[in-house]
Amino acid sequence: MLGASISKNSLLLGVFALVTAGVLALTNVSTRDRIAQAERAAAEKALYELVPASRVDNDLLHDTLPTPVSMLPALxxxxxxxxxxxxxxxxxxxVIMPAVAPDGYSGDIRIIVGVNRDGSIAGVRALAHKETPGLGDKVDLAKSDWILGFNGKSLGEPPAEKWAVKKDGGVFDQFTGATITPRAVTAQVKRVLQQVAKHRNLLFDIPAEAGEDNGE
Incomplete structure (x- = not known):
């Protein structure tokens, strides 16, 4: 009888384990799908903030090309x-370029930079960072409109030597009590513009004969 009881309990435990595993698997699949949908929605929102849907007739999320290896260090x-x-x-x-400013006050600052065909900035957004709340986190549009100051700027406007925060002799504002974060982002946005200019033919599908750089 003891053996029968043990067998029965083992069977019940086995069934319970299978049911639990099934529930967890279904929950994982469901959660994964929801997370994927949320990430897609967030990505689309960020992209279309930089280049409004009224300007385009393609799917920004899926019309992509991989970053050329030669651009990785600068980005x-x-x-x-x-x-x-x-x-x-x-x-x-x-084009909307991925980039990371590695020298933020608290580490990496991940950004995306929209650059128009004429070389001007369509917009910049901070996607992830660990900057100090109330200070460096003003790089977030939700916290401050500072990042909108890049809109319309280019490598010629302002001149290259003025692509810095005002404390360093440039034209871009720094945050009150925090200079490192805006300095890092400003420098990285400038580097993105330089890379876009260097690889313009590749990024904008311009035939090689129309310019010198083929993007290789």
Missing amino acids: GIDTPEAIHRARNNGQVIA
Whole structure:
């Protein structure tokens, strides 16, 4: 009888384990799908904040090309990531570049930079950082409109030597009580613009004969 009881309990435990595993698996799949949908929605929102849907006729999220390996060090990223391209009537009118400013006050600051075909900035957004709340976190649009100060700027406007915060002789504001964060972001945005200018033919689908750089 004892053996029968043990067998019965073992069977019940086995069934319970199977049911629990099944529930966890279903929960994981469901949660994973919801997370994926949320991440897609967040990515789309960020992209279309930089290049509004009214300007494009393609899917910004899926019209991409991998970051050329030669650009990785300047962009501050270790492996190729997606560069998103905005099109209108087939022509690439803007690119959205991934980048990381490695010298924030509390570490890396991950950003995306939208650059128009004419080399001007469509917009910049901070995606992730660990900057100090109330100080460095003003890089977030939700905390401050500081990052909107890049809109319309280019390598010629302001001049290269003025691509710095005012404390360093540049034209960009720093945060009250915090200079390191805006300094890091400003320097990285400038580097992104330099890389876009260098690889303009590749990024904007310009035939090689129309310029010198083929993006290789």
